[in-house]
Structures are given as C-alpha cells and as structure tokens.
Amino acid sequence: MELTTFKTIFDEYYHPIKNFLYYKLGDVALAEDIAQEVFMKAWEKRDQIVVDTVKSYLYTIANNLTINHFKSAKSNFEFELKEDNPVPSKSExxxxxxxxxxxxLxxxxxxxxLxxxxxxxxxxxxxxxxxxxxxxxRLDISVKAVEKRMRNALEALRQLIDHKI
Incomplete structure (x- = not known):
C-alpha cells in the first residue's frame, strides 16, 4: 500500500475510530492514544491490507485494543485494591x-x-x-433504541446488585 493511500485511509477513518474508542473508554486522551496505536498497527501490516475491507479491519483492531486495555486496567485495579490501605474518614x-x-465493587x-x-x-x-x-x-441509532438499551441496562444492574453479586 502506498503512503498516499494510507494517508487517505487515515484522514477518512481517524476521527470515527477515535470517537468509537471514546464511547467505549470514556476518556478522550486515551481514545486518541489508542486510535494512534490502531493506525500504527495498520501501518505495520499495510502490505496485507485490502482497501475494500479496511474499515472493518481498523474497527477490529480498535475493539481488540480496547479489550486489551480493559483487561490490563482490571488487573491493575485489582492489584491496587490489594496494595492500597486507605485511611477512612473519622466520621465513617x-x-x-x-x-x-x-x-x-x-x-x-x-x-x-452488561x-x-x-x-x-x-x-x-x-x-x-x-x-x-x-x-x-453519536451511536447512529434511534432514540427508542437508546431507551431500550438503557432500560435493559438498569434492569440488569438492579438484578445483579440485588441478587447475584
């Protein structure tokens, strides 16, 4: 793949990939970092990329990097919970x-x-x-779909907090 073709792909997909990551991660700076990593990985594999399927390829990389981030963050959080010994407030x-x-927890x-x-x-x-x-x-879905997802999320949270966990 030529540099000009890759630049065109970058220009077309960087912001949508960054937004996708932002909605998954909730952190703009982290989304930008991972979006850059997506394109670095794509650049490393540029000779294997099929231009017709580049969009799904980029989103797959982004999704995999997000999963890896959450796994790493979970491990770090669990380690910090074991290491931290917070001093409670005198009123607590x-x-x-x-x-x-x-x-x-x-x-x-x-x-x-969820x-x-x-x-x-x-x-x-x-x-x-x-x-x-x-x-x-932002998600390119209907308001009704958002309402349904939120209703299902709240119901699942109620059940999980009250019963299972």
Whole structure:
C-alpha cells in the first residue's frame, strides 16, 4: 500500500475510530492514544491490507485494543485494591466503609457484566451526562433504541446488585 493511500485511509477513518474508542473508554486522551496505536498497527501490516475491507479491519483492531486495555486496567485495579490501605474518614465507621467498598465493587462488577451496547449507553448517559437524543446521534441509532438499551441496562444492574453479586 502506498503512503498516499494510507494517508487517505487515515484522514477518512481517524476521527470515527477515535470517537468509537471514546464511547467505549470514556476518556478522550486515551481514545486518541489508542486510535494512534490502531493506525500504527495498520501501518505495520499495510502490505496485507485490502482497501475494500479496511474499515472493518481498523474497527477490529480498535475493539481488540480496547479489550486489551480493559483487561490490563482490571488487573491493575485489582492489584491496587490489594496494595492500597486507605485511611477512612473519622466520621465513617469501619462498617460503613466496608459496606461502601463492597457496594462499589458490586457496582463495578455489575457494569462490567452488561452487554457492550448497554454499558456504552449507560456510561454515556450517567458519566458523560448525554441525553438520549445525543447518544442516539453519536451511536447512529434511534432514540427508542437508546431507551431500550438503557432500560435493559438498569434492569440488569438492579438484578445483579440485588441478587447475584
């Protein structure tokens, strides 16, 4: 693949890939870093790329790098939990601190167990404070689809937090 062809592909897909990563990761700087990594990996394999399928190839790389990031972040988080020994506030009882930490862990596990589409919509709404209409526009789906995903996410979270975890 020629440099000019690769530059054209980069110009066409960099921002959509970065946005895709942002919605999965919720961090603009991290999304930019991983988007750059996507294109570095594509550049390394440029001789094997078929231009007709380059879009799906790039999104596959982006998705795989996101999965790797979450696996790495989970490992780091678990290590930090073992290493950290936070000093509770004087107003917090040890029981309250323990319950708060247990609930935070339950919530984290519950969010992680949502389907990807539910998790993306839930986090975009609850973390990024986006409206259903804004989410629908960014994900290129209908507002009804956003409502359904959010309803399913909330129901799944209720069940997971109250019963399973």
């Amino acid at each position: 009882t040890p029981d309250y601190t323990m319950e708060k930490d247990e609930f935070a 339950k919530l984290e596990k519950a969010i992680a167990s 389907t990807e589409s539910q998790r993306v919509v839930f986090l975009m709404n609850r973390i990024d404070d986006l409206t259903y209409k804004e989410i629908a526009k």
